[in-house]
Amino acid sequence: MNLREKLAAGRFVVTCEVGPPKGVDISEMKRSAERVRGRVDAANVTDQQGSVMRLSSLAGCCLLKEWGLEPVLQMTCRDRNRIALQSDLLGAAALGMENVLCLTGDYVTLGDHPQAKPVFDLDSVSLIEAARRLEEGHDLAGKDLKGAPRFFVGACVTPEADFLEPQILKMEKKVEAGARFFQTQAVYDVRKFADFMSTVQYLKVPVLAGVVVLRSAAMARYMNEKIAGIHIPDAVIAEMDRAADKAAKGVEIAARTIADIKGLCQGVHIMTIGQEKRTSDIIDAAGL
Numbered sequence: 001m002n003l004r005e006k007l008a009a010g011r012f013v014v015t016c017e018v019g020p021p022k023g024v025d026i027s028e029m030k031r032s033a034e035r036v037r038g039r040v041d042a043a044n045v046t047d048q049q050g051s052v053m054r055l056s057s058l059a060g061c062c063l064l065k066e067w068g069l070e071p072v073l074q075m076t077c078r079d080r081n082r083i084a085l086q087s088d089l090l091g092a093a094a095l096g097m098e099n100v101l102c103l104t105g106d107y108v109t110l111g112d113h114p115q116a117k118p119v120f121d122l123d124s125v126s127l128i129e130a131a132r133r134l135e136e137g138h139d140l141a142g143k144d145l146k147g148a149p150r151f152f153v154g155a156c157v158t159p160e161a162d163f164l165e166p167q168i169l170k171m172e173k174k175v176e177a178g179a180r181f182f183q184t185q186a187v188y189d190v191r192k193f194a195d196f197m198s199t200v201q202y203l204k205v206p207v208l209a210g211v212v213v214l215r216s217a218a219m220a221r222y223m224n225e226k227i228a229g230i231h232i233p234d235a236v237i238a239e240m241d242r243a244a245d246k247a248a249k250g251v252e253i254a255a256r257t258i259a260d261i262k263g264l265c266q267g268v269h270i271m272t273i274g275q276e277k278r279t280s281d282i283i284d285a286a287g288l
Contacts, residue, residue, distance in 0.1 A: 013267035051111025076105030101126030132178035158229030255285030
């Protein structure tokens with residue numbers, strides 16, 4: 001069964017991220033993939049995450065398929081216009097990739113090429129719409145295709161946003177455009193996440209809760225200050241501060257979060273942010 005079929009069958013799924021390298025040495029990426037092969041249902045390959053130039057998501061997904069993992073192609077609107085985005089979607093489909101996570105993308109000033117010119121010809125909603133139109137057999141210009149692709153399109157949502165209504169409205173638009181599953185921004189407040197899931201249940205679309213493993217209290221404070229829609233409780237930050245083994249405590253907190261939210265959603269999306277070797281530890285600790 002693939003990711004689409006598992007979610008349709010009501011199975012609790014686990015996805016993770018495998019970051020592509022900044023270069024062509026894929027050895028560490030391969031080791032990361034091997035650690036989670038057979039332990040996750042699919043793995044995202046990030047698309048220039050944080051606007052930092054790396055190996056392309058499309059190439060990374062091809063490698064994951066070779067290594068026995070079901071890939072999720074992340075695609076952002078930051079770097080390509082609608083011609084290139086549609087072309088890459090067709091290329092992914094021709095290479096046997098079905099899962100696509102459509103994102104608007106981080107702004108270039110956050111990354112290592114701040115002088116780059118951002119594109120943003122489409123946003124996440126219109127990219128989802130583009131994928132749906134390709135499935136219907138024509139492009140955004142209304143031109144017919146020779147063979148239509150088939151996608152399982154996902155999107156992102158931030159359940160702990162300070163103002164939740166705009167998130168829900170955007171979520172509705174994404175579902176209407178063709179999104180069939182959601183992976184969320186990091187979840188730390190279980191009560192707020194439960195309220196969010198209760199609010200959006202009418203959309204009848206699977207939600208995979210994002211779980212980010214912490215490295216330190218300083219990382220937690222930085223995320224609270226700099227990343228919109230994330231709020232790490234003071235008690236969790238204090239735990240990280242007191243811990244002698246920060247890595248083990250980060251895994252413990254992530255596993256505990258998964259245990260607390262498991263009954264609320266259809267799966268979890270584990271984001272280790274450069275600590276891919278921790279993914280298996282979190283899966284073990286959470287009993288997944």
